[in-house]
Amino acid sequence: MNILLVEDDQDSRIQMANFLRELDHSVVECRDGYEALEAFTRDFHMVLSDIKMPRISGIELLRKISSLPGGQEVATVLFTGYGDMESAIEALRAGAYDYLLKPINVKELAAVAERVAKHQSLCRQNRIFSEKTDNQVKTATKDSQLELYRLKEACTRTVGLDQASIFSDKMRDVFGQAYKFHTDRSIPVLIQGETGTGKEVVARYIHFGNMQCMLPFVDINCAALNPGIFESELFGYEAGSFTGGLPKGQKGKLDIAKGGTVFLDEIAELPTDLQAKLLRVIQEKEFYRVGGLRKIKTDIRIICATNVDLFTRMEQGAFRKDLYYRLKVGHLVIPPLRERTEEILPLARMFLNKFACKRGKRFSGICDSAAQIMLTYDWPGNVRELRNAMEWVAFMHDGVEVKPSHLGVLKQAITKSIFPDNSPSPVLDPEHFSLPSEGLDIEGFFSKIVLQALEMHNRNKTKAARYLGISWRSLDCRLARLRKQQNMK
DSSP states (O other): OEEEEEOSOHHHHHHHHHHHHHTTOEEEEESSHHHHHHHOOTTOSEEEEESSOSSSOHHHHHHHHHTSTTTTTSEEEEEEOTTOHHHHHHHHHTTOSEEEESSOOHHHHHHHHHHHHHHHHHHHHHHHHHHHHHHHHHHOOSHHHHHHHHHHHHHHHHHOOSOOOOOSHHHHHHHHHHHHHHTOTTSOEEEEOOTTSOHHHHHHHHHHTTTTOOSOEEEEETTTSOHHHHHHHHHEEOTTSSTTSOTTOEEOHHHHTTTSEEEEETGGGSOHHHHHHHHHHHHHSEEOOBTOOSOEEOOOEEEEEESSOHHHHHHTTSSOHHHHHHHTTEEEEOOOGGGOGGGHHHHHHHHHHHHHHHHTOOOOEEOHHHHHHHHHSOOTTHHHHHHHHHHHHHHHOOOSEEOGGGGHHHHHHHHHHHSOTTSOOGGGSTTTOOOOSSOOOHHHHHHHHHHHHHHHTTTOHHHHHHHHTSOHHHHHHHHHHHHHHHHHO
16 A cells, blocks of 8 residues: 655654555655645555644645545545644544544554555445446447446456356346335345345445445455454444453444445344344444444445345244344345246356356357256256356366266266155166166256156146256246257157
Protein backbone atom coordinates (compact mmCIF):
# COMPACT_ATOMS: atom_id res chain seq x y z
CA MET A 1 0.00 0.00 0.00
CA ASN A 2 1.28 3.51 -0.86
CA ILE A 3 1.13 5.83 2.16
CA LEU A 4 1.66 9.61 2.32
CA LEU A 5 2.92 10.41 5.84
CA VAL A 6 2.65 14.05 6.97
CA GLU A 7 4.25 14.98 10.32
CA ASP A 8 6.23 18.06 11.30
CA ASP A 9 8.00 16.24 14.14
CA GLN A 10 10.98 14.62 12.41
CA ASP A 11 11.67 11.91 15.02
CA SER A 12 8.04 10.82 15.16
CA ARG A 13 7.79 10.86 11.35
CA ILE A 14 10.89 8.72 10.88
CA GLN A 15 9.79 6.16 13.48
CA MET A 16 6.33 5.74 11.93
CA ALA A 17 7.75 5.58 8.41
CA ASN A 18 10.26 2.88 9.34
CA PHE A 19 7.57 0.84 11.12
CA LEU A 20 5.21 1.04 8.13
CA ARG A 21 7.99 0.04 5.75
CA GLU A 22 8.67 -3.02 7.90
CA LEU A 23 5.04 -3.96 7.19
CA ASP A 24 5.87 -3.84 3.44
CA HIS A 25 4.14 -0.50 2.81
CA SER A 26 5.65 2.17 0.55
CA VAL A 27 5.92 5.48 2.46
CA VAL A 28 6.52 9.03 1.22
CA GLU A 29 7.39 11.45 4.05
CA CYS A 30 6.35 15.13 4.15
CA ARG A 31 7.10 17.79 6.75
CA ASP A 32 3.91 19.84 6.34
CA GLY A 33 0.63 20.10 4.45
CA TYR A 34 1.91 22.15 1.51
CA GLU A 35 4.68 19.67 0.85
CA ALA A 36 2.09 16.89 1.03
CA LEU A 37 -0.16 18.62 -1.52
CA GLU A 38 2.77 18.86 -3.94
CA ALA A 39 3.63 15.19 -3.45
CA PHE A 40 0.04 13.86 -3.62
CA THR A 41 -0.98 11.74 -6.62
CA ARG A 42 -3.87 9.36 -7.22
CA ASP A 43 -1.42 6.48 -6.63
CA PHE A 44 -1.67 6.90 -2.86
CA HIS A 45 -4.03 4.63 -0.94
CA MET A 46 -3.71 6.27 2.47
CA VAL A 47 -2.80 9.69 3.89
CA LEU A 48 -1.56 9.59 7.49
CA SER A 49 -1.32 13.10 8.90
CA ASP A 50 -1.01 15.03 12.15
CA ILE A 51 -3.86 17.48 12.81
CA LYS A 52 -1.80 20.28 14.35
CA MET A 53 0.90 21.43 11.94
CA PRO A 54 2.34 24.81 10.92
CA ARG A 55 1.00 26.65 7.85
CA ILE A 56 -1.88 24.23 7.24
CA SER A 57 -3.71 21.87 9.62
CA GLY A 58 -4.41 18.21 8.97
CA ILE A 59 -8.14 18.92 8.58
CA GLU A 60 -7.46 21.64 5.97
CA LEU A 61 -5.13 19.20 4.21
CA LEU A 62 -7.91 16.59 4.19
CA ARG A 63 -10.34 19.05 2.55
CA LYS A 64 -7.81 20.16 -0.07
CA ILE A 65 -6.83 16.57 -0.95
CA SER A 66 -10.52 15.68 -1.34
CA SER A 67 -10.78 18.29 -4.11
CA LEU A 68 -7.80 16.89 -6.04
CA PRO A 69 -8.06 14.15 -8.73
CA GLY A 70 -8.22 10.84 -6.90
CA GLY A 71 -8.66 12.60 -3.56
CA GLN A 72 -12.08 11.07 -2.93
CA GLU A 73 -10.62 7.58 -3.24
CA VAL A 74 -7.78 7.90 -0.74
CA ALA A 75 -8.37 7.02 2.95
CA THR A 76 -7.19 9.76 5.32
CA VAL A 77 -6.25 8.90 8.91
CA LEU A 78 -5.45 11.79 11.25
CA PHE A 79 -3.71 11.69 14.63
CA THR A 80 -3.93 14.10 17.51
CA GLY A 81 -3.22 14.41 21.23
CA TYR A 82 -5.47 13.18 24.03
CA GLY A 83 -6.53 16.68 24.96
CA ASP A 84 -7.85 17.59 21.51
CA MET A 85 -10.76 15.21 20.96
CA GLU A 86 -12.88 17.99 19.41
CA SER A 87 -10.45 18.13 16.51
CA ALA A 88 -10.73 14.37 16.06
CA ILE A 89 -14.52 14.63 15.88
CA GLU A 90 -14.24 17.50 13.41
CA ALA A 91 -11.88 15.36 11.31
CA LEU A 92 -14.37 12.52 11.12
CA ARG A 93 -17.10 14.94 10.09
CA ALA A 94 -14.80 16.27 7.37
CA GLY A 95 -14.50 12.79 5.91
CA ALA A 96 -11.52 11.21 7.66
CA TYR A 97 -11.46 7.41 7.57
CA ASP A 98 -10.24 7.14 11.18
CA TYR A 99 -8.06 8.87 13.76
CA LEU A 100 -5.28 7.87 16.18
CA LEU A 101 -4.27 9.35 19.51
CA LYS A 102 -0.76 10.46 20.35
CA PRO A 103 1.58 8.98 21.35
CA ILE A 104 1.03 6.55 18.46
CA ASN A 105 0.67 2.91 19.51
CA VAL A 106 2.33 0.75 16.83
CA LYS A 107 -0.23 -2.02 17.25
CA GLU A 108 -3.06 0.44 16.62
CA LEU A 109 -1.15 1.89 13.67
CA ALA A 110 -0.68 -1.58 12.19
CA ALA A 111 -4.37 -2.41 12.74
CA VAL A 112 -5.64 0.76 11.06
CA ALA A 113 -3.23 0.27 8.15
CA GLU A 114 -4.56 -3.27 7.68
CA ARG A 115 -8.17 -2.03 7.75
CA VAL A 116 -7.39 0.66 5.19
CA ALA A 117 -5.64 -1.89 2.96
CA LYS A 118 -8.71 -4.16 3.02
CA HIS A 119 -11.02 -1.21 2.43
CA GLN A 120 -8.96 0.05 -0.50
CA SER A 121 -8.70 -3.43 -1.99
CA LEU A 122 -12.48 -3.77 -1.91
CA CYS A 123 -12.98 -0.31 -3.41
CA ARG A 124 -10.42 -1.08 -6.12
CA GLN A 125 -12.18 -4.32 -7.05
CA ASN A 126 -15.54 -2.56 -7.19
CA ARG A 127 -14.03 0.26 -9.26
CA ILE A 128 -12.49 -2.14 -11.79
CA PHE A 129 -15.74 -4.07 -11.88
CA SER A 130 -17.74 -0.89 -12.52
CA GLU A 131 -15.35 0.43 -15.18
CA LYS A 132 -15.37 -2.87 -17.03
CA THR A 133 -19.15 -2.93 -16.94
CA ASP A 134 -19.45 0.67 -18.15
CA ASN A 135 -17.23 -0.04 -21.16
CA GLN A 136 -19.30 -3.06 -22.13
CA VAL A 137 -22.63 -1.31 -21.62
CA LYS A 138 -21.62 1.45 -24.03
CA THR A 139 -21.47 -1.11 -26.84
CA ALA A 140 -24.83 -2.70 -26.00
CA THR A 141 -27.73 -1.65 -28.24
CA LYS A 142 -30.60 -3.67 -26.81
CA ASP A 143 -32.07 -4.05 -23.34
CA SER A 144 -31.81 -7.83 -23.57
CA GLN A 145 -28.08 -7.60 -24.30
CA LEU A 146 -27.61 -5.33 -21.31
CA GLU A 147 -29.53 -7.66 -19.00
CA LEU A 148 -27.57 -10.70 -20.18
CA TYR A 149 -24.33 -8.83 -19.58
CA ARG A 150 -25.40 -7.99 -16.04
CA LEU A 151 -26.09 -11.62 -15.31
CA LYS A 152 -22.76 -12.69 -16.79
CA GLU A 153 -20.79 -10.15 -14.79
CA ALA A 154 -22.51 -11.11 -11.54
CA CYS A 155 -21.53 -14.74 -12.05
CA THR A 156 -18.03 -13.81 -13.20
CA ARG A 157 -17.25 -11.77 -10.10
CA THR A 158 -18.31 -14.54 -7.74
CA VAL A 159 -17.15 -17.70 -9.47
CA GLY A 160 -13.98 -16.20 -10.94
CA LEU A 161 -14.75 -16.95 -14.61
CA ASP A 162 -13.89 -14.85 -17.62
CA GLN A 163 -17.43 -15.34 -18.85
CA ALA A 164 -20.57 -16.93 -17.46
CA SER A 165 -24.09 -17.37 -18.77
CA ILE A 166 -27.58 -18.27 -17.66
CA PHE A 167 -29.08 -21.05 -19.77
CA SER A 168 -32.59 -21.62 -18.40
CA ASP A 169 -35.82 -19.71 -17.88
CA LYS A 170 -35.85 -20.73 -14.22
CA MET A 171 -32.57 -18.99 -13.52
CA ARG A 172 -33.58 -15.96 -15.59
CA ASP A 173 -36.63 -15.68 -13.34
CA VAL A 174 -34.41 -15.96 -10.25
CA PHE A 175 -32.07 -13.21 -11.42
CA GLY A 176 -35.00 -11.09 -12.58
CA GLN A 177 -36.46 -11.19 -9.08
CA ALA A 178 -33.02 -10.57 -7.59
CA TYR A 179 -32.73 -7.36 -9.62
CA LYS A 180 -36.05 -6.17 -8.20
CA PHE A 181 -34.66 -6.71 -4.70
CA HIS A 182 -31.60 -4.69 -5.71
CA THR A 183 -33.75 -1.62 -6.29
CA ASP A 184 -35.01 -1.57 -2.67
CA ARG A 185 -32.23 -1.89 -0.10
CA SER A 186 -34.66 -1.85 2.82
CA ILE A 187 -35.93 -5.36 2.07
CA PRO A 188 -33.95 -8.21 3.71
CA VAL A 189 -33.58 -11.24 1.46
CA LEU A 190 -33.50 -14.95 2.28
CA ILE A 191 -31.98 -17.21 -0.40
CA GLN A 192 -32.62 -20.93 -0.14
CA GLY A 193 -31.05 -23.65 -2.23
CA GLU A 194 -28.93 -26.76 -2.09
CA THR A 195 -25.17 -26.63 -1.72
CA GLY A 196 -23.50 -25.53 -4.95
CA THR A 197 -26.56 -23.98 -6.62
CA GLY A 198 -25.09 -20.47 -6.66
CA LYS A 199 -26.61 -18.70 -3.66
CA GLU A 200 -23.67 -16.32 -3.34
CA VAL A 201 -23.87 -15.51 -7.06
CA VAL A 202 -27.45 -14.38 -6.54
CA ALA A 203 -26.56 -12.48 -3.35
CA ARG A 204 -23.84 -10.54 -5.14
CA TYR A 205 -26.21 -9.76 -8.00
CA ILE A 206 -28.76 -8.39 -5.53
CA HIS A 207 -26.02 -6.11 -4.20
CA PHE A 208 -24.31 -5.02 -7.44
CA GLY A 209 -27.47 -4.99 -9.54
CA ASN A 210 -26.86 -2.29 -12.14
CA MET A 211 -23.11 -2.95 -12.03
CA GLN A 212 -22.36 0.57 -10.80
CA CYS A 213 -22.54 -0.09 -7.06
CA MET A 214 -19.32 0.96 -5.34
CA LEU A 215 -20.45 0.09 -1.81
CA PRO A 216 -18.88 -2.81 0.13
CA PHE A 217 -20.15 -6.38 0.01
CA VAL A 218 -19.10 -8.24 3.18
CA ASP A 219 -19.73 -11.98 3.42
CA ILE A 220 -19.76 -14.02 6.65
CA ASN A 221 -20.03 -17.79 6.90
CA CYS A 222 -22.03 -18.38 10.07
CA ALA A 223 -20.89 -22.00 10.24
CA ALA A 224 -17.18 -21.17 10.02
CA LEU A 225 -16.93 -18.88 13.05
CA ASN A 226 -16.68 -19.97 16.66
CA PRO A 227 -19.87 -18.89 18.51
CA GLY A 228 -17.66 -17.30 21.16
CA ILE A 229 -16.19 -14.74 18.74
CA PHE A 230 -19.09 -14.45 16.32
CA GLU A 231 -20.73 -11.53 18.14
CA SER A 232 -17.56 -9.44 18.27
CA GLU A 233 -16.85 -10.30 14.63
CA LEU A 234 -20.29 -9.11 13.54
CA PHE A 235 -20.87 -6.14 15.87
CA GLY A 236 -17.32 -5.25 16.89
CA TYR A 237 -16.25 -4.53 20.46
CA GLU A 238 -15.32 -1.60 22.66
CA ALA A 239 -11.98 -1.17 24.43
CA GLY A 240 -11.61 -3.40 27.49
CA SER A 241 -14.53 -5.65 26.57
CA PHE A 242 -12.48 -8.79 27.05
CA THR A 243 -8.93 -9.97 27.65
CA GLY A 244 -6.81 -10.03 24.51
CA GLY A 245 -8.85 -7.41 22.64
CA LEU A 246 -7.25 -4.36 21.04
CA PRO A 247 -6.82 -1.46 23.46
CA LYS A 248 -8.94 0.76 21.25
CA GLY A 249 -11.58 -1.85 20.48
CA GLN A 250 -12.44 -2.94 16.96
CA LYS A 251 -15.11 -2.33 14.38
CA GLY A 252 -17.23 -5.26 13.26
CA LYS A 253 -18.48 -6.40 9.89
CA LEU A 254 -21.55 -4.18 10.22
CA ASP A 255 -19.24 -1.15 10.42
CA ILE A 256 -17.11 -2.32 7.50
CA ALA A 257 -20.20 -2.82 5.33
CA LYS A 258 -21.61 0.62 6.13
CA GLY A 259 -23.95 1.62 3.33
CA GLY A 260 -23.45 -1.72 1.57
CA THR A 261 -24.46 -5.33 2.12
CA VAL A 262 -23.77 -7.98 4.74
CA PHE A 263 -24.22 -11.49 3.35
CA LEU A 264 -24.77 -14.12 6.06
CA ASP A 265 -24.22 -17.53 4.55
CA GLU A 266 -25.46 -20.62 6.42
CA ILE A 267 -27.79 -18.42 8.47
CA ALA A 268 -29.31 -21.52 10.10
CA GLU A 269 -26.06 -21.87 12.07
CA LEU A 270 -26.39 -18.42 13.66
CA PRO A 271 -26.39 -18.84 17.47
CA THR A 272 -29.89 -18.36 18.86
CA ASP A 273 -28.82 -15.60 21.26
CA LEU A 274 -27.56 -13.56 18.28
CA GLN A 275 -30.71 -14.06 16.23
CA ALA A 276 -32.60 -11.50 18.34
CA LYS A 277 -29.76 -8.98 17.90
CA LEU A 278 -29.74 -9.52 14.14
CA LEU A 279 -33.51 -8.95 14.10
CA ARG A 280 -32.97 -5.63 15.88
CA VAL A 281 -30.41 -4.59 13.27
CA ILE A 282 -32.87 -5.38 10.48
CA GLN A 283 -35.86 -3.65 12.09
CA GLU A 284 -34.31 -0.75 14.00
CA LYS A 285 -31.17 -0.19 11.89
CA GLU A 286 -29.06 0.03 15.04
CA PHE A 287 -26.85 -2.14 17.24
CA TYR A 288 -24.51 -2.13 20.24
CA ARG A 289 -20.89 -3.21 20.09
CA VAL A 290 -19.78 -5.89 22.54
CA GLY A 291 -19.21 -4.12 25.85
CA GLY A 292 -20.64 -0.89 24.46
CA LEU A 293 -23.36 1.36 25.85
CA ARG A 294 -23.74 3.63 22.84
CA LYS A 295 -26.34 2.87 20.18
CA ILE A 296 -24.79 2.78 16.70
CA LYS A 297 -26.96 3.58 13.71
CA THR A 298 -26.33 1.58 10.55
CA ASP A 299 -27.52 1.60 6.97
CA ILE A 300 -26.89 -1.82 5.49
CA ARG A 301 -28.73 -4.43 3.47
CA ILE A 302 -29.01 -7.90 5.01
CA ILE A 303 -28.96 -10.94 2.70
CA CYS A 304 -29.03 -14.44 4.18
CA ALA A 305 -28.62 -17.86 2.60
CA THR A 306 -29.17 -21.42 3.75
CA ASN A 307 -29.21 -24.95 2.34
CA VAL A 308 -31.54 -26.31 5.03
CA ASP A 309 -35.27 -26.02 5.62
CA LEU A 310 -35.51 -23.00 7.93
CA PHE A 311 -39.23 -23.61 8.49
CA THR A 312 -38.43 -27.00 10.01
CA ARG A 313 -35.70 -25.44 12.16
CA MET A 314 -38.20 -22.85 13.29
CA GLU A 315 -40.77 -25.54 14.19
CA GLN A 316 -38.06 -27.33 16.18
CA GLY A 317 -37.31 -24.16 18.12
CA ALA A 318 -33.79 -23.80 16.70
CA PHE A 319 -34.61 -20.64 14.72
CA ARG A 320 -36.65 -17.65 15.86
CA LYS A 321 -40.06 -17.27 14.23
CA ASP A 322 -39.91 -13.47 14.16
CA LEU A 323 -36.53 -13.52 12.43
CA TYR A 324 -37.66 -16.19 9.95
CA TYR A 325 -40.70 -14.22 8.84
CA ARG A 326 -38.76 -10.95 8.78
CA LEU A 327 -36.10 -12.43 6.50
CA LYS A 328 -38.70 -14.03 4.27
CA VAL A 329 -40.02 -10.64 3.09
CA GLY A 330 -37.66 -11.09 0.18
CA HIS A 331 -37.51 -14.81 -0.61
CA LEU A 332 -35.67 -16.59 -3.41
CA VAL A 333 -35.46 -20.34 -3.98
CA ILE A 334 -32.75 -21.54 -6.36
CA PRO A 335 -33.73 -24.83 -8.02
CA PRO A 336 -31.11 -27.60 -8.03
CA LEU A 337 -29.30 -28.42 -11.25
CA ARG A 338 -31.24 -31.68 -11.70
CA GLU A 339 -34.41 -29.60 -12.11
CA ARG A 340 -32.89 -27.50 -14.88
CA THR A 341 -31.23 -30.16 -16.97
CA GLU A 342 -31.16 -27.86 -20.00
CA GLU A 343 -28.28 -26.05 -18.30
CA ILE A 344 -26.06 -29.09 -17.71
CA LEU A 345 -24.40 -29.34 -21.11
CA PRO A 346 -24.05 -25.59 -21.82
CA LEU A 347 -22.51 -25.06 -18.39
CA ALA A 348 -20.27 -28.10 -18.83
CA ARG A 349 -18.98 -26.79 -22.17
CA MET A 350 -18.37 -23.36 -20.67
CA PHE A 351 -16.37 -24.80 -17.75
CA LEU A 352 -14.55 -27.23 -20.06
CA ASN A 353 -13.45 -24.43 -22.42
CA LYS A 354 -12.14 -22.40 -19.50
CA PHE A 355 -10.10 -25.19 -17.92
CA ALA A 356 -8.91 -26.59 -21.25
CA CYS A 357 -7.60 -23.16 -22.22
CA LYS A 358 -5.99 -22.72 -18.80
CA ARG A 359 -4.16 -26.06 -19.01
CA GLY A 360 -3.38 -26.00 -22.73
CA LYS A 361 -5.66 -28.95 -23.58
CA ARG A 362 -7.50 -29.54 -26.87
CA PHE A 363 -11.01 -30.14 -25.52
CA SER A 364 -13.67 -28.29 -27.50
CA GLY A 365 -16.80 -30.40 -27.04
CA ILE A 366 -18.56 -33.37 -25.43
CA CYS A 367 -19.49 -36.50 -27.38
CA ASP A 368 -23.09 -37.77 -27.36
CA SER A 369 -22.47 -40.80 -25.13
CA ALA A 370 -20.61 -38.70 -22.55
CA ALA A 371 -23.38 -36.10 -22.72
CA GLN A 372 -25.97 -38.82 -21.97
CA ILE A 373 -23.99 -39.84 -18.88
CA MET A 374 -23.92 -36.25 -17.67
CA LEU A 375 -27.63 -35.76 -18.30
CA THR A 376 -28.46 -38.98 -16.42
CA TYR A 377 -26.50 -38.00 -13.31
CA ASP A 378 -28.44 -36.07 -10.64
CA TRP A 379 -25.54 -33.76 -9.66
CA PRO A 380 -26.10 -33.65 -5.88
CA GLY A 381 -23.34 -31.03 -5.68
CA ASN A 382 -25.09 -28.97 -8.37
CA VAL A 383 -23.16 -26.38 -10.42
CA ARG A 384 -20.11 -26.55 -8.16
CA GLU A 385 -19.85 -30.31 -8.70
CA LEU A 386 -20.25 -29.90 -12.46
CA ARG A 387 -17.51 -27.28 -12.51
CA ASN A 388 -15.19 -29.51 -10.48
CA ALA A 389 -15.91 -32.47 -12.79
CA MET A 390 -14.90 -30.47 -15.86
CA GLU A 391 -11.77 -29.22 -14.13
CA TRP A 392 -10.86 -32.82 -13.28
CA VAL A 393 -11.39 -33.93 -16.90
CA ALA A 394 -9.19 -31.10 -18.19
CA PHE A 395 -6.54 -31.94 -15.60
CA MET A 396 -6.43 -35.71 -16.13
CA HIS A 397 -7.14 -36.13 -19.85
CA ASP A 398 -6.73 -34.56 -23.26
CA GLY A 399 -8.61 -34.89 -26.51
CA VAL A 400 -10.91 -33.08 -28.91
CA GLU A 401 -14.08 -34.33 -27.20
CA VAL A 402 -14.93 -35.53 -23.70
CA LYS A 403 -15.68 -39.26 -23.92
CA PRO A 404 -17.25 -41.74 -21.46
CA SER A 405 -13.79 -43.03 -20.57
CA HIS A 406 -12.96 -39.55 -19.26
CA LEU A 407 -15.92 -39.74 -16.87
CA GLY A 408 -14.95 -42.94 -15.06
CA VAL A 409 -15.53 -41.59 -11.55
CA LEU A 410 -18.76 -39.96 -12.66
CA LYS A 411 -20.05 -43.20 -14.21
CA GLN A 412 -19.37 -45.02 -10.95
CA ALA A 413 -21.35 -42.37 -9.06
CA ILE A 414 -24.27 -42.75 -11.48
CA THR A 415 -24.29 -46.53 -11.11
CA LYS A 416 -24.16 -46.23 -7.32
CA SER A 417 -27.05 -43.74 -7.32
CA ILE A 418 -29.15 -46.11 -9.47
CA PHE A 419 -28.21 -49.28 -7.55
CA PRO A 420 -27.69 -48.43 -3.86
CA ASP A 421 -25.85 -51.00 -1.80
CA ASN A 422 -29.03 -51.90 0.07
CA SER A 423 -31.20 -52.13 -3.05
CA PRO A 424 -30.37 -55.20 -5.16
CA SER A 425 -31.48 -54.60 -8.73
CA PRO A 426 -32.97 -57.40 -10.84
CA VAL A 427 -31.89 -55.61 -14.02
CA LEU A 428 -28.40 -56.98 -13.49
CA ASP A 429 -29.70 -60.54 -13.28
CA PRO A 430 -28.29 -62.49 -16.29
CA GLU A 431 -31.82 -63.65 -17.13
CA HIS A 432 -32.83 -60.05 -17.73
CA PHE A 433 -29.68 -58.41 -18.98
CA SER A 434 -26.06 -59.33 -19.68
CA LEU A 435 -23.04 -57.21 -20.54
CA PRO A 436 -21.61 -57.59 -24.06
CA SER A 437 -18.14 -59.06 -24.38
CA GLU A 438 -16.87 -56.12 -26.45
CA GLY A 439 -17.94 -52.50 -26.04
CA LEU A 440 -20.85 -51.10 -24.07
CA ASP A 441 -23.79 -49.13 -25.42
CA ILE A 442 -24.26 -46.65 -22.57
CA GLU A 443 -27.51 -45.27 -23.97
CA GLY A 444 -28.96 -48.72 -24.48
CA PHE A 445 -27.78 -49.79 -21.05
CA PHE A 446 -29.62 -47.00 -19.26
CA SER A 447 -32.69 -47.34 -21.47
CA LYS A 448 -33.05 -51.01 -20.51
CA ILE A 449 -32.65 -50.10 -16.84
CA VAL A 450 -35.37 -47.45 -17.06
CA LEU A 451 -37.80 -49.68 -18.99
CA GLN A 452 -37.37 -52.58 -16.59
CA ALA A 453 -37.85 -50.27 -13.60
CA LEU A 454 -41.11 -49.04 -15.13
CA GLU A 455 -42.31 -52.61 -15.69
CA MET A 456 -41.47 -53.51 -12.10
CA HIS A 457 -43.68 -50.66 -10.85
CA ASN A 458 -46.58 -51.09 -13.30
CA ARG A 459 -45.61 -48.01 -15.36
CA ASN A 460 -45.79 -45.74 -12.31
CA LYS A 461 -43.20 -43.04 -13.07
CA THR A 462 -43.05 -41.69 -9.52
CA LYS A 463 -42.28 -45.08 -7.99
CA ALA A 464 -39.85 -45.98 -10.79
CA ALA A 465 -37.96 -42.69 -10.35
CA ARG A 466 -37.76 -43.23 -6.58
CA TYR A 467 -36.47 -46.80 -7.15
CA LEU A 468 -33.81 -45.58 -9.61
CA GLY A 469 -32.75 -42.77 -7.27
CA ILE A 470 -33.39 -40.03 -9.82
CA SER A 471 -35.91 -37.23 -10.07
CA TRP A 472 -39.25 -37.66 -11.83
CA ARG A 473 -38.15 -35.01 -14.34
CA SER A 474 -34.94 -36.91 -15.17
CA LEU A 475 -36.95 -40.08 -15.76
CA ASP A 476 -39.41 -38.22 -17.98
CA CYS A 477 -36.54 -36.70 -20.02
CA ARG A 478 -35.01 -40.16 -20.44
CA LEU A 479 -38.32 -41.59 -21.71
CA ALA A 480 -38.78 -38.65 -24.09
CA ARG A 481 -35.34 -39.26 -25.61
CA LEU A 482 -36.11 -42.98 -25.91
CA ARG A 483 -39.42 -42.29 -27.71
CA LYS A 484 -37.63 -39.90 -30.05
CA GLN A 485 -35.01 -42.53 -30.92
CA GLN A 486 -37.70 -45.13 -31.59
CA ASN A 487 -39.60 -42.75 -33.88
CA MET A 488 -36.44 -42.03 -35.85
CA LYS A 489 -35.98 -45.76 -36.45
